[in-house]
Amino acid sequence: MNITQSKKGDNLISIKINVEKADYEEMVEKTLRQMRHKANVPGFRPGMVPMGMIKKMYGASAKMEALNNIVSDNLNKHIFDNKLDLLGYPLNDTELQQPTDLEKEDNIDFYFEAALRPEINVDFTNTMVDFYHIVPTDEEVDKVIEDLQQRNPNTSHPETVGEDDRLEIKIREAKNGKEVEGGYEKDGVYFNMSQIKNKTQRKKFIDKEVGSEFVVNFAKVFGSEEEAAKVLGNDAPAASDFNIIIDDAIRNEKPELNEEFFEKIFPKKDIKDLDAFKAAVKAEMEKQHEAETDPILFNKMIDELVAAVKFDLPDTFMKRWIVENSQGNITPEDVEKNYEKEYVKGLRWQLIEDSIVKANPELIIKDEEVKDFVLKQIFPGIDYASLEDDMKANLDKIAANYLKDGKQVEQLKNQLADIKMTAFLKGKMNINYTETSPADFMKKLEGDGKKKKK
Known part of the structure; x- marks a missing residue:
């Protein structure tokens, strides 16, 4: 085995691998013995096929396999040992590679062409890129602050129901104003007042005190049995009347722009006034x-x-x-x-x-x-x-x-x-x-x- 390397051009090299019979002979013989052991040839018992016949049948392919393994292993070793920093992987050098008769030739030359990575010096000092620094307008900052107020409301629990409250109620199935014994019942039912589109139905809830108890028909309240089922649950008899108890009214109110709100949005920044808060919002934008x-x-x-x-x-x-x-x-x-x-x-x-x-x-x-x-x-x-x-x-x-x-x-x-x-x-x-x-x-x-x- 002999490997030589020569310069072929700028950042190009040629690698020649000379393989002699002694380099692959033992590997070929081992492969042929394994093939003889496995070969299924009519007229011969397994393992008893004459070696001459095995060589004639499989000699060329066994030699090719051995050469491929030897050349590949030694090419990789040459790259590693010589610390070659390559672009991609070597290719067969079609200019230098000669036709080879594997059956007749014992010593074979393999030629590869490889590209070396060019030496690169990255100098940032002479570079220049034009770009933009995006600065939001005052109107855009105000819009974001408005959105922050909407998404971070102050929550209260008023004693009476308002136009935009969220309610928590208990429901008990009723008939003729009285609860049905063994009828459908459920605690922890929630809905928003905004879900009630009919003004007459909304009036049944507005200004009611928490703890109030009265009878409603949710199919009428929400406009249909389908909409009622979305609130009550698909297993509820949505067309029925229900006795309800208002357990809680939850009201989200727009927070004031004060230090408490500033701290909620920007913890530990110690923002004291609106101008500083706007500056912080603008910086985040x-x-x-x-x-x-x-x-x-x-x-x-x-x-x-x-x-x-x-x-x-x-x-x-x-x-x-x-x-x-x-x-x-x-x-x-x-x-x-x-x-x-x-x-x-x-x-x-x-x-x-x-x-x-x-x-x-x-x-x-x-x-x-x-x-x-x-x-x-x-x-x-x-x-x-x-x-x-x-x-x-x-x-x-x-x-x-x-x-x-x-x-x-x-x-x-x-x-x-x-x-x-x-x-x-x-x-x-x-x-x-x-x-x-x-x-x-x-x-x-x-x-x-x-x-x-x-």
């Missing part, structure tokens, strides 16, 4: 806009780096590699036609990204980061570090179950890698931000989309 537009900025930063970082690709080799690794799905004509448009940017960015990660190992995604990422997606806003051990153990089980799907884990790793790389590049590259409103940003985005289509 800006963060949200930034997170939503980061993928767009990421693509712009990739475009800038692909254009700015100069290195040569072994294009001829890469075109062959794409075709041979497509399992017949891509033809040489397809690659030739679409190479610049569909492949070059991706190849160049992959090499640049690998170079950045190699120089900055903190960008490598760790399993613990994936678990934390999953927990934040399932339980947004949770402070994992502050939880009790039992709760942490339960969350860990949920995350572990979620991460059993290997394909899903790979998608999460890619997503997390993009997030980390985006943050890294934002800290390294020169970005010229222009302030704009959310509405104007969308217009600019639509305009950019139309330009690309043209």
Whole structure:
């Protein structure tokens, strides 16, 4: 066995593997003995077929199998021992490889062509990306505050029923104003006053005191037996009269914009006045806009780096590699036609990204980061570090179950890698931000989309 390596061109090498008979002879003999033991040939008992016949029948295939294994193992060993940093995997060198008669030749040469990763120096100082810093308008901030008030109401329990209250009642089936012995009954029935559309029926409840007891027909109250069943339960006789007792009235009221409300929305920020609260809401909105537009900025930063970082690709080799690794799905004509448009940017960015990660190992995604990422997606806003051990153990089980799907884990790793790389590049590259409103940003985005289509 002899392996030699020579330079073939810029970032291209040729690897020659010379295999002698002594390298594979024993392996072939072992394979043939196994075949003889298993062979089922008419006229011979199992294991008694003459070796000469076995060699004639299976010699070429056994030799090919042995050569494939030896060449593959030694090619991989050569790559590992020489620390070759390759693009893809070596291909057969069609220029140097000679036709071989396996049955007649004992010493055989195998030639491979391999592409070395180019040396890449990523200099961020000369990069420049134009982008937008989205600043919400005062009207948009006020709208979000209004929404926060709606979603975080003050809850009270008034003594009398109001127009928009939620009621908790007991129901007992009744007939002629009296409860039916053994009839349908249920506690803890809830409904909103807004579900009662008929004004006459609503008046039966408005201003009633908690604890009041009276008879109603829920099919009339809610407009139909079907709507009544949604409130009472499908097993209830929705057409019947019911004696009801109002157990509770629950009223949600719009909270005042005071320190108590500020603390509820932004715990531990010690916000004292409305101006400071609006500023905090605005800052959170800006963060949200930034997170939503980061993928767009990421693509712009990739475009800038692909254009700015100069290195040569072994294009001829890469075109062959794409075709041979497509399992017949891509033809040489397809690659030739679409190479610049569909492949070059991706190849160049992959090499640049690998170079950045190699120089900055903190960008490598760790399993613990994936678990934390999953927990934040399932339980947004949770402070994992502050939880009790039992709760942490339960969350860990949920995350572990979620991460059993290997394909899903790979998608999460890619997503997390993009997030980390985006943050890294934002800290390294020169970005010229222009302030704009959310509405104007969308217009600019639509305009950019139309330009690309043209």
